[in-house]
Amino acid sequence: MESGRELFRKFLNREPLSRPAFVPMIRGLLSRVEGMPMETLTSDPTLWANSLMKTAKLFGFDGVVAGLDFSLMAEACGCGIIWKNDRPTVMPPKSGLSEAPEQSERMKHALEATRRLFEVCRPNLACVSALTGPVTLASQLFGREEGPNHIGEVKQLVVQVAEAFCKTGPDILLFLEGRPLALAEPSATHRRIYNTLKNIASYYNISVGLYLQGYRSQSISDFTKLKMDIYIMGPSLNKNLPSLSEMWNLGEETLGVGIGLPLDDLEKAKEIIHDGLRLYRDKAERGFFFTSFGPATREVNLETLHELVNQISNL
Numbered sequence: 001m002e003s004g005r006e007l008f009r010k011f012l013n014r015e016p017l018s019r020p021a022f023v024p025m026i027r028g029l030l031s032r033v034e035g036m037p038m039e040t041l042t043s044d045p046t047l048w049a050n051s052l053m054k055t056a057k058l059f060g061f062d063g064v065v066a067g068l069d070f071s072l073m074a075e076a077c078g079c080g081i082i083w084k085n086d087r088p089t090v091m092p093p094k095s096g097l098s099e100a101p102e103q104s105e106r107m108k109h110a111l112e113a114t115r116r117l118f119e120v121c122r123p124n125l126a127c128v129s130a131l132t133g134p135v136t137l138a139s140q141l142f143g144r145e146e147g148p149n150h151i152g153e154v155k156q157l158v159v160q161v162a163e164a165f166c167k168t169g170p171d172i173l174l175f176l177e178g179r180p181l182a183l184a185e186p187s188a189t190h191r192r193i194y195n196t197l198k199n200i201a202s203y204y205n206i207s208v209g210l211y212l213q214g215y216r217s218q219s220i221s222d223f224t225k226l227k228m229d230i231y232i233m234g235p236s237l238n239k240n241l242p243s244l245s246e247m248w249n250l251g252e253e254t255l256g257v258g259i260g261l262p263l264d265d266l267e268k269a270k271e272i273i274h275d276g277l278r279l280y281r282d283k284a285e286r287g288f289f290f291t292s293f294g295p296a297t298r299e300v301n302l303e304t305l306h307e308l309v310n311q312i313s314n315l
Contacts, residue, residue, distance in 0.1 A: 004062025008126035008171060011287045012207060012255060019315040020276070021289040022308070023063030023126050023258070025211070026055055028086075028298035033058060037086045042069065042106060048113035053120060060309045063126030066114040067165065068295055070176055073132035074140040076101035077157050090140050097141065101157050102164040114168045122169070129165040130211070133175035134158045134193050135184070147180055155193050162197055166204040172230060173201045174209040182215035183237070186225040194226045207255060213294065220246055224253070232258035234294040241293060244272060248279050248286065256287030261308060263292055263300045269308055277315065 007021040030051040031038045041047050056064050071088035075081045078098045080091035101107055118127045132140070138154045139147035165173060175197070181190065194208075201208045210226060213234030220233060220242055231250040233242040241262065251257040259276050261269040273290070280288060290312055296305070 003124045004126055005122070005124050007062055008289065011289055012171060014255065014287060017280070017287065019312065020259075020280075021062035021126060022291070022312045023065065023128060023289055024061060024261075024263075024292035024305075025065045025068050025130070025295045026052065026292075027068055027295035029296040029300055030055055031086060032298040032300075039083045039086060039088075042072075043109060045109045045112035045116065048109060049116040049120075052113070052117050056121065056125060059305055060313065061125070062289075063128060063171075064117060064121050065128040065130055065174070066117055066168075066170075067110050067130045068176070069110075070132055070136070070178065072106060072110055073101065073137050073158070073161060076104040076107040076161065077137065077141055077154070079140060092143070093141060097153070097157065100160070102161050107161065111164055111168065114165065114170075118169050126172075127170045128172045128174055128209075129168060129170035130174040130176055131158075131161055131165060133177040133181065133210070134197075135181035135190060136176065136178045139178075139180035144180065148184070151189055151193060155196065158193075159196065159200060163200055166201055166206055169204075170206060172207050172209050173197075174211055174230075174232070176211050177213075179214035179237070182212050185219075186222055191226060194228070198228075209258070211258075217242060220250065224250060227253075229255045230258060232260065232291055234260060241268075241272075244275050244279070248276075248288075251286045251288065256289070258289050258291040260293030261290055263296055263305055263308070266304045266307060269304075270311060273311060273315070 004021050010017055033055045034051045041051050052064050071081055071090050074090045078093035080094055082089045134154050138151045142150040198208045207229040209230035210228045211232045214237050217236045233247055247257055
């Protein structure tokens with residue numbers, strides 16, 4: 001039986017797939033598995049790395065996603081963070097922007113946790129590093145209205161942290177973007193900054209992905225202008241799943257797509273798995289893998305998650 005690492009390597013190399021890998025994005029589920037708050041887990045690199053490793057092994061995932069936290073980059077750049085119900089809320093910067101976000105306390109924990117995690121998991125599992133993308137970060141730092149005017153100012157900050165994550169040796173560097181990019185038409189400014197980030201990742205032989213949520217369902221094809229290697233669509237503006245055929249078309253000139261499975265609807269997830277396999281049989285030149293439809297929270301149904309892993313493993 002092929003390991004998750006081998007399956008994902010075939011995806012990255014555009015080789016025929018015996019089955020797609022399942023690499024869900026895990027967030028609050030870590031807290032449930034470990035029985036301790038996310039605030040505690042993300043404040044200690046050993047706890048953070050071990051919780052991701054333990055969760056991946058417990059469910060039999062094909063890969064791990066490290067750094068999945070929309071607040072992490074904003075905090076590193078100078079924003080305040082308030083934890084409420086064990087979820088971080090981003091507050092405006094208190095006094096200017098940090099010139100070295102990669103040296104902030106929780107970011108250093110994230111980088112160290114990622115390094116440790118990948119060292120242990122790399123032989124058998126796909127390794128993905130995630131960080132907030134520049135457009136969403138500009139909105140967090142300068143506000144929704146002013147954010148678009150300050151994307152250039154956050155470029156160097158994102159570059160520094162992106163390079164730090166590249167040094168941990170991921171297979172994919174995944175940028176997390178929300179409504180600030182999702183509701184905007186990708187512009188020349190967006191293309192330039194993402195081209196810079198792709199060039200940095202390319203230097204380390206790492207593929208670049210975009211995770212997008214809060215988009216208008218009819219506009220997802222616009223994001224091919226960013227020319228990313230991989231696309232993953234989370235919940236739309238109306239919290240809906242994207243059209244699978246439109247999602248599939250995003251992968252036309254890329255390595256492929258990550259298809260999100262709803263972890264709260266087993267029958268719908270099975271339907272998506274079936275349709276994804278059918279599309280792959282018809283258009284095998286396009287690769288894909290399965291992930292979660294948005295980050296997996298502590299409310300996820302564990303039996304459903306186990307069943308999805310079994311379904312995909314037995315394809």
